Amino acid sequence: MLTDAQVRSFKADGASRLMIYDAKAQGLCLRVSASSKSWSFIYRPKGSAKQRRYTIGDYPSWSLAQAREKTFALRRTVQEGGDPVAAAQERIAALTVAGFLERYIERYAKKKLRSWRDYEGLLKRDVIPALGQRRAEELTRAEVANLLDKIAARAPVVGNRVLNTLSAAYSWGVSEGLVPLNPVTGLKRRHEETPKDRYLSDAEIVAFWKATEAAAPAYRDAFRLILLTG
Template sequence: MALSDAKLRNLKPRSERYQEADEGGLFIEVMPGGAKVWRLRYRLAGKQEKVTLGDYPAYSLSEARTWRDDCKALSGRGLSPMALKRGDAIPDDLAVTVKERAQKFIADWCMQVCKKVEAKEAEARAASTVKAFAERWFSEVAEPSNSNPRNIRRILDKDVIPGVGDKQIADVTVTDVLAITDAIKARGADQSALQTRNVMKRLFAYAIARELTRFNPAAAVEAQFIATAKSRDVALTSDEVGKLLRAIYQSSMKRANKLGLHLLILCMVRKSELIEARWDEVDFDEAVWSIPGERMKKDRPHIVPLSRQALAMFDELKGLSSGSEFIFPSRNTLKKPIAHSTLNVAVRTLDLDVRDFVLHDFRRTASTLLHEAGFNSDWIEKCLAHETKGIRGVYNRAEYIGHRREMLQWWADFVDAQIEEGRKVIIGRFGKAYRAA
């Protein structure tokens, strides 16, 4: 049976030397000390001779077979490879043949080396693309050092990799960074554009540390050129809540978006938790909305007791969702929810006599006004899906469902009261059954 590279690698020394044959008289001899020596047996003028090439792996299997063929060609012409190796003179015509073979061998070897070098260079280039390095940075730095890395993952997948993923890290320019942030701003998401710039700044800082580039194009873009960082302490007054909801319902935006914005206020959930919601999460009989842990910031399931108003809104949305599994399906396909920027863009189209705010401030608004109304802080924190620390958290297993249901019903009624004369526009087709006391 012919030898193979795998078999050659696995040959182990024994107490005495032994041989393993290939073909055509070629064999490998394994020494007790572990050396593996190529040798060849051939016949010349009726007598057997043996000649040695050298050690494996200094000479590969393919090289040994080429040497075997050359030796057999010599013996076929009546010349002894063993004598020639000792230094005996080589006939002129044969010397030309040997020289040509040697030149071809060197040329083939050089070609193989060049191909290996090119393959390594291609591998290095692939590893230093933005896409490949972003994966490395996320796994080595971003994911271990952030309690909630999903937002960074989303930024990379949604904007950074589609924008410059195929580029070499060292080739990304300031213009590339601005093209990405400008596209995000065009969606009406200035703060997301600023967050994306910050993620890219950290990504390129790590690339510099790894000596893949000397320049951080994201750091060269001043934050103020993208968006003004907003204070996170904005809470609307009760009067502003009324003005905002009247403006929403009197606008030309889609009815589902109007109800979605209203539900953000009433349910005190995050925007992503609302727009990715599915119908199998809502129990109309029990009047609860159960959000699975994988869609929550802290990866813990969250239950939202639904007020009569919120339940009526979900009932109306059921008819607007066209049979989709999502409560807020995309207008392009029922198999996906609306985009993360949809509600932001809808609010930006409004002519509001209200201070600048972002949708996340609805949660702070609800928290502030409920605290001012004297409700228990633990109930409010549980509605916000904030984790209660210490002993209070230990005795929090019931999650205050009954208390939270009463509080959220009060909150829905309070929000209704702020709408003043816009009530008919707001309530719309919510249904009398849900409005009953």
């Protein structure tokens, strides 16, 4: 059973590291290196054979008593079926733009949108490298506008697609309570897209009509109906 005096006196030589477990708070471990001491909680989640390590904090910022108190709380979480490491990772991921967008793809886009791979590609290529480490709830309209300007300078139409995709993701996040507002709201497209005015010439219509003669009747009729009805 560890004491305050022991914790203060433990030392490690050179590159060696001491791992000292407390008998009072099961799972509490003091890691001692030549330059630092830190507390961690060692446990096995329910249904798992692998041990996990949850870092509590360094000593003396966390005293022995405080580390024990934290360990007791973590043990209760594990006994109730929780996993402190997984929960911490999820909280950290959810706070970043990268984690937030990954959640949008997994929980919404993949289930609701046929072209979710296109959205995922846009976000991974153009948004996450630039803004992925920002806190999702702190992303500003100015930051998004700056990103859109850079993308539009390279590929104007892609800039519009990124705007639409990012706006959709944040609208979903607001509805799910993950972020307080949509930073894309109010931003305008960087490029005005004009509809294509391509028409078939008379000669092309004749060529198309003749080409469909060789198609199976069902396909021939469908193609011609599309042409005739515009």
